[in-house]
Amino acid sequence: METVITLDDKVRVYKDLLDKKDELAEQTKENNKKLDELEQEIAQQMVDEEKPDTTVDGFKYSLQEKTIYSKIGEDKLLEKGLNFFEILREEGFGDLIVERVDSRTLNSAMNNLVEEIGELPEGLAECLSIYSQLKVSKRKANTKALSRAKKAQEETNG
Template sequence: MDIVTMIDQYKELLDRKDALADQTKENNKAIQEARDALAQAMIDAEMPKVSRNGFLYSLQDKTKYNKKACDDEEFFSVLEENGLGDLIKRTVDARTLSSAMAAAAEENDGVLPEEYEDYISVYQFYDIAKRKETNKTAKRAKQKEE
């Protein structure tokens, strides 16, 4: 298989991934709308439980709570003051960690410093960058091919 064909297949897979992500978003929205309509119909009909095709559908009143955009430290203090400090979890964003470790390795002649070896695994791979081609980019690529 030649590289051009492989690139075309790679692009098709990326496009399919994007399309599936869009379809998933649309499907999740449709599920939410159908759920809301069904819940209202069950309330209106005063039927909190319905059996259909071997499944029992029951109306449940749920409440969710989400953190507002605010000062995290202040919010954490309020949780701790009210006995909810055990909810706080220290996390590290994977991309931020990767960037920090890359910088640490770069400062150490390309090798991850020893103090991180027990905690950080290194996975090296080749990735393929994809971006919209401009006329200048196309001309340069064609010139290199020739």
């Protein structure tokens, strides 16, 4: 005989998986932080012990110096009167600039547009793949009404 899993049971499993996803993301964040800290400790100890490499359990670990370049914040660029993309182009690095549209931002903008004007303009509709998908929304249940009713009942009976 086939076991039928109820909707509520499936939703509970779904919630557990969502919770686990959040937990794993947090564990990954913590793990990466510990990895970074330990890597810096190992690098410093290699320098202190003047031992630029070591072999452990068949793997060679060696000290390397890497220079990291990252863009300063927009506010600091504005203070200096600089346009990062213009400077990249002027210096011959315009090919590093990538135009990108985040899919969630695109979805939100298109949903808002359709809500406002009723449909997508033809030009946009031609360059977008449009389909519907059923999704399950998770929100905290509103139990205020139930709590007030229970409290009122207790006061009446009490």
